[in-house]
Amino acid sequence: MKELPYFLSLLKNNTLLWTITTTNSITNINLEGTIHGYWSNQCLELRDYSLNKGEKFKNIRITDNESYMMIDFYTDSDKYITNTEYYFGEVVMNPLFINNAKTNSSQKTLGKFDMGLEIPIDVEITNYGEVYGNVIGITIYNQK
Numbered sequence: 001m002k003e004l005p006y007f008l009s010l011l012k013n014n015t016l017l018w019t020i021t022t023t024n025s026i027t028n029i030n031l032e033g034t035i036h037g038y039w040s041n042q043c044l045e046l047r048d049y050s051l052n053k054g055e056k057f058k059n060i061r062i063t064d065n066e067s068y069m070m071i072d073f074y075t076d077s078d079k080y081i082t083n084t085e086y087y088f089g090e091v092v093m094n095p096l097f098i099n100n101a102k103t104n105s106s107q108k109t110l111g112k113f114d115m116g117l118e119i120p121i122d123v124e125i126t127n128y129g130e131v132y133g134n135v136i137g138i139t140i141y142n143q144k
Contacts, residue, residue: 004113004115005087005088005089005113006086006087006088006089007055007080007087007088007136008088008113008115008123010051010052010055011051011071011115011138012115012116014051016029016030016031016034016046017051017060017071020062020069020071021069021071021115021117021140022117024064024069024140024142025064026042026043026044026062026064027041034046034049035047035048035049039061042063042064042065043061043062043063043064044061044062044064045059045060045061045062046059046060046062047059056075057073057074057075058074058075058076058133059074060072060073060074061074066142067141067142068139068140068141068142069139069140069142070137070138070139070140071137071138071140072135072136072137072138073135073136073137073138074132074133074134074135075133075134075135075136076133076134077133077134078127078134080125080134080136081106081108081125081127081134084108084110084125088110088113088123106126106127107124107125107126107127108124108125108126109122109124110123110124110125111123117140119141121138121139121140121141122137122138122139123136123137123138123139124136124137125137
């Protein structure tokens, strides 16, 4: 496995998020010291959450279902879209880029990344405009 891009290495070094990622579960985890809430028994939201000093998110929504888990990082910053190569590596030199004039949104599908799990994860960045900001979406397919 080659070296992980910066953003994914932050995810892997975060004990809480990496535990959720590797266990494919949002239950039986220690949420002490986090501002959080459950939307349902399949959806956990972490609020005002930092991966490190410079990478803080207004919320992180983790949705768990039978076939995959989605981790969505919500931010008002556009740095992940404007500096995609820095955060996600060379693989994004020519990402699939979709503009949707109807919803005033744009999306970069960055592809699959090997994080040392059984199968690669999918990563995309979506800009939803002023209302929702930018979302980094990570999809982890069920390893069980």
